[in-house]
């Protein structure tokens with residue numbers, strides 16, 4: 001039996017793909033199709049496939065041409081697959097001529113002529129680009145603008161206060177202006193991605209969510225960690241029961257970089273610790289344990305009493321079955337790690353956990369420990385933009401950071417603003 005293998009992304013499956021698969025199948029008796037996973041493809045610079053991995057696998061399956069479908073997850077997998085499946089022929093389209101000659105050592109390599117005049121990229125490009133503007137100055141906006149260049153179907157377009165000429169805006173002003181800025185953008189009919197917290201009170205947050213819903217617009221918190229692959233896989237592993245029941249989530253986020261801790265710093269236009277770090281530190285707590293805590297307590301050390309500017313804050317939560325803590329600071333330093341304690345084992349994410357590409361699941365018996373690695377490009381901002389664009393394109397208007405979590409974050413900020421804390 002002659003076994004053939006071929007790989008591709010197969011986004012928006014088209015005639016060119018089908019012709020390739022037909023000819024690949026005709027080369028032998030048994031055809032294995034490797035569908036490239038989203039993450040692996042991102043590392044090749046192809047981002048924003050219109051379809052998810054599941055949809056692409058389903059489309060290849062529907063052709064009836066593949067005897068077996070596998071997922072391509074990592075660099076170097078082709079050699080492993082060829083050995084594992086005892087492959088005789090590796091084939092791909094002629095756009096790859098020469099690229100896979102290194103596989104000749106393991107099997108026969110055949111480049112099939114590519115079908116002229118059609119490609120997934122062209123089909124994607126036919127759809128109009130999403131124009132995104134930014135509101136705010138500073139490094140966050142600069143990073144966001146730079147990252148739009150890596151995302152297909154999205155283009156940065158400068159816009160003035162009137163927000164003319166754009167479909168969507170990224171807001172990264174001082175948090176005290178978020179509510180007004182988000183409201184203004186939604187009223188102008190723009191989709192919004194705003195640095196978290198999106199408002200200073202739960203009520204304002206609810207009002208914005210309702211307004212977005214009424215206008216059928218996407219409103220989402222920009223918390224780049226939420227969109228990183230390692231972080232989202234970690235949530236799946238934590239919720240899967242691998243570490244048993246979760247009894248504690250402890251997250252630490254600190255930085256001394258913006259000078260807030262300097263004795264003569266002007267804090268008026270700087271973000272306090274609760275706004276700068278609170279949303280990120282609270283994210284895994286709310287995503288893993290829910291937003292209904294039995295009780296919470298906040299302890300803070302203020303840098304400026306009048307401005308309610310905290311240099312260090314610790315928030316402790318008690319839930320029905322678990323506890324949690326968030327330690328955040330702009331004027332104190334600690335190991336920025338995330339630990340999820342379970343009844344069977346724990347998940348450890350090393351510092352700085354909020355931009356991690358790696359985590360470990362650890363057990364009493366160390367031989368059972370498992371390490372997980374994922375590619376993280378552009379600190380997660382790139383994926384954030386991809387998913388924002390996808391939410392706009394889809395009818396569901398789903399966001400990675402749910403409205404409950406967005407509200408729960410605002411409620412903690414509100415408690416802090418009301419000075420419902422103990423001071424050190």
Ligand code: CTP
Nearest residue numbers: 008009010016020092093114115118119120121
């Ligand atoms: N292919 C082909 N003819 C086309 C398009 C693709 O023979 N017109 C082949 C590719 O050479 C590859 C397989 O189909 O072997 C899967 O290609 P893929 O990269 O998923 O599709 P493209 O349409 O090339 O995607 P893109 O435009 O994003 O590069």
